[in-house]
Amino acid sequence: MSAPAPSMYSPAAKAVAEKLGLTMGRANLEEFADTLLALAKADRNILAVTSDSRGSGKLGPFGQALPKQIVEVGIAEQNLVGIAAGLGSCGKNVFAVSPACFLTARSLEQVKNDICYSDHPVTIVGISSGVSYGALGTTHHSLHDFAVMRAINNLTIVVPADNFETREAVKAAAASLTPVYLRFGKAPLYNLPSADSRPFAMGQARVLREGSDVAFLATGETVIHAQLAAAQLESTSGLQCRVVSLPTLKPLDSAAVLAAARECRAVITAEEHMVNGGLGEAVAGVIAQAGIGTRFKIVGIPDEYTVTGSQADIFRHYGLTMEGLAATALELLGRP
Amino acid sequence: MPTDRELALKSLHYRRSVLRWIKHAGAGHTGGSLSCVDILNVLYNRILRVSPATFTDPKRDRYIQSKGHSVEALFVVLADRGFFPESDLETLCGYQSDYVGHPTRHVAGVEQNTGALGHGLPIAVGTALASKLDDAGFRAFTLLGDGELAEGSNWEGALAGAHYKLDNLTAIIDCNTLQITGRTKDVMNHEPLAEKWSAFGWAVRTVDGHDLAALTAALEKPLEPGKPSCVIARTIKGKGISFMEDVGKWHHGVPNDDEFARANAELDAAIVQLSGGAA
Ligand SMILES: Cc1ncc(C[n+]2csc(CCOP(=O)(O)OP(=O)(O)O)c2C)c(N)n1
Ligand SMILES: [Mg+2]
Numbered sequence: 001m002s003a004p005a006p007s008m009y010s011p012a013a014k015a016v017a018e019k020l021g022l023t024m025g026r027a028n029l030e031e032f033a034d035t036l037l038a039l040a041k042a043d044r045n046i047l048a049v050t051s052d053s054r055g056s057g058k059l060g061p062f063g064q065a066l067p068k069q070i071v072e073v074g075i076a077e078q079n080l081v082g083i084a085a086g087l088g089s090c091g092k093n094v095f096a097v098s099p100a101c102f103l104t105a106r107s108l109e110q111v112k113n114d115i116c117y118s119d120h121p122v123t124i125v126g127i128s129s130g131v132s133y134g135a136l137g138t139t140h141h142s143l144h145d146f147a148v149m150r151a152i153n154n155l156t157i158v159v160p161a162d163n164f165e166t167r168e169a170v171k172a173a174a175a176s177l178t179p180v181y182l183r184f185g186k187a188p189l190y191n192l193p194s195a196d197s198r199p200f201a202m203g204q205a206r207v208l209r210e211g212s213d214v215a216f217l218a219t220g221e222t223v224i225h226a227q228l229a230a231a232q233l234e235s236t237s238g239l240q241c242r243v244v245s246l247p248t249l250k251p252l253d254s255a256a257v258l259a260a261a262r263e264c265r266a267v268i269t270a271e272e273h274m275v276n277g278g279l280g281e282a283v284a285g286v287i288a289q290a291g292i293g294t295r296f297k298i299v300g301i302p303d304e305y306t307v308t309g310s311q312a313d314i315f316r317h318y319g320l321t322m323e324g325l326a327a328t329a330l331e332l333l334g335r336p
Numbered sequence: 337m338p339t340d341r342e343l344a345l346k347s348l349h350y351r352r353s354v355l356r357w358i359k360h361a362g363a364g365h366t367g368g369s370l371s372c373v374d375i376l377n378v379l380y381n382r383i384l385r386v387s388p389a390t391f392t393d394p395k396r397d398r399y400i401q402s403k404g405h406s407v408e409a410l411f412v413v414l415a416d417r418g419f420f421p422e423s424d425l426e427t428l429c430g431y432q433s434d435y436v437g438h439p440t441r442h443v444a445g446v447e448q449n450t451g452a453l454g455h456g457l458p459i460a461v462g463t464a465l466a467s468k469l470d471d472a473g474f475r476a477f478t479l480l481g482d483g484e485l486a487e488g489s490n491w492e493g494a495l496a497g498a499h500y501k502l503d504n505l506t507a508i509i510d511c512n513t514l515q516i517t518g519r520t521k522d523v524m525n526h527e528p529l530a531e532k533w534s535a536f537g538w539a540v541r542t543v544d545g546h547d548l549a550a551l552t553a554a555l556e557k558p559l560e561p562g563k564p565s566c567v568i569a570r571t572i573k574g575k576g577i578s579f580m581e582d583v584g585k586w587h588h589g590v591p592n593d594d595e596f597a598r599a600n601a602e603l604d605a606a607i608v609q610l611s612g613g614a615a
Binding site: 076114 | 452455463466492496
């Protein structure tokens with residue numbers, strides 16, 4: 001028997017979450033699977049295509065309920081995306097589901113040519129993304145996918161931070177007439193209430209917390225840690241920090257990025273991705289090209305041999321937790 | 337239905353056009369376009385239920401050209417079938433032209449953007465599967481190069497086509513025995529080819545890829561119920577031009593003025609002979 005995975009949240013972080021009244025949700029993966037099943041029950045044109053990944057994609061119930069709407073291609077990710085393109089070209093609304101590590105490397109050329117260049121409205125679903133499979137090693141990590149997928153034309157990239165964003169993103173992807181890359185992990189996540197009442201839309205940031213000291217711009221499963229760090233910085237240092245969830249990595253909500261850069265004293269980006277070519281560099285590009293100078297730090301996985309451990313261990317090691325992000329904020333402001 | 341002789345004449349005119357546009361653009365994949373002209377001729381003039389008027393019909397047959405580099409042959413045949421005026425090819429490979437050096441859906445009649453080898457078969461599998469799922473009754477065809485078969489993705493697609501019993505799927509192999517570096521058997525041997533496809537669960541037929549009647553017979557209906565069809569078309573790279581036939585350098589060779597004139601003279605003579613024979 002293996003030991004239970006170490007918690008993603010320190011006791012201090014859990015206490016902050018409790019003070020904020022955050023409720024624990026479930027894994028985005030489960031939210032995805034249930035949302036897709038509900039959509040597919042109402043629309044027989046929706047298909048899930050899997051590469052021996054129906055179990056890891058939590059699509060067992062989907063396969064049982066709708067056996068005619070799931071297509072298995074075997075352990076063949078290039079085939080997965082090629083077949084998805086063919087189905088999509090004939091009017092099927094396809095969700096091609098496979099671990100992000102394989103889907104965005106092994107079948108990258110099929111994503112680029114068969115889906116995006118050929119313009120078929122397929123949703124490419126990268127599950128167990130980032131370091132979700134932390135302890136399994138680099139073969140199973142997707143820390144390159146933002147960089148490569150951002151460099152492909154005609155692809156919207158959505159990285160939900162909680163169950164709400166996941167649910168809405170799956171619905172938006174099903175309605176999208178152009179290709180979407182949807183990327184999420186498998187750890188249970190806190191639910192994150194928005195600071196405003198704007199409905200979810202692809203291409204739009206979600207402000208979770210207002211403030212003008214430090215702006216945390218984050219995406220995916222790091223957003224919660226930024227939210228906790230902001231709350232902690234308020235109680236320990238009296239800082240008012242802004243937290244912006246950027247569920248859409250491309251096209252990036254540059255208005256939200258520029259507002260943060262103009263209105264806050266420092267900007268920190270956080271992502272479960274290598275620091276090369278991901279959210280941080282996208283944000284830096286927007287800020288620099290607007291001629292804005294600001295204190296700026298990209299927090300992600302550095303360009304080094306990735307440390308061994310669970311997702312929680314890796315987040316802690318590279319400062320992607322509440323404690324790490326709060327320390328980075330103080331450092332950036334020049335506070336001890 | 338056009339007669340064999342009418343089609344044979346078409347092939348000569350297609351070859352003339354292929355050379356004309358490659359010469360005009362100053363670039364192109366000459367040898368592989370000439371080797372698949374007869375296959376495309378039979379597909380578009382006898383087999384595929386598709387026309388400019390039915391191109392948006394969800395039940396149209398689909399053709400996906402996996403060996404995208406032989407785009408000139410495809411463009412010439414599509415133009416002849418009325419998808420666009422052949423004079424559009426004046427812009428082939430030019431600045432801001434839709435007529436890129438590989439197929440794209442910006443061109444009327446093209447189903448899929450191809451050009452990277454090893455993509456067409458899995459896409460055709462998905463297409464044939466969509467037809468089966470909806471009981472739509474349309475067929476999917478793809479054209480592969482023999483060198484292209486070294487791409488592993490083809491064999492993923494081959495497994496899936498047989499697994500799903502896609503008898504509405506046909507893969508045609510333009511088996512001209514040459515690729516860029518030389519003979520396919522020397523670069524990466526794939527023989528015995530027919531045995532491989534049948535071991536993968538496909539119904540296989542080997543035909544002379546320049547015999548219009550034999551191609552028609554192999555393509556007009558699925559070879560065997562419950563199995564996808566593989567038609568191994570034995571072809572000659574550079575077919576129709578004596579000095580290009582079976583010569584590797586014509587893979588993407590562009591004829592100079594003298595070669596162009598000689599090639600046209602050969603085709604013109606063949607056209608006169610074929611027309612004369614009828615008179
Ligand atoms: C993935 C990929 N690798 C390499 C190429 C470059 N390429 C274009 S044509 C060709 C040779 C193809 O040989 P074959 O499949 O036998 O085609 P044909 O003889 O009919 O021209 C190569 C290597 C490519 N287009 N795609
Ligand atoms: Mg060849």
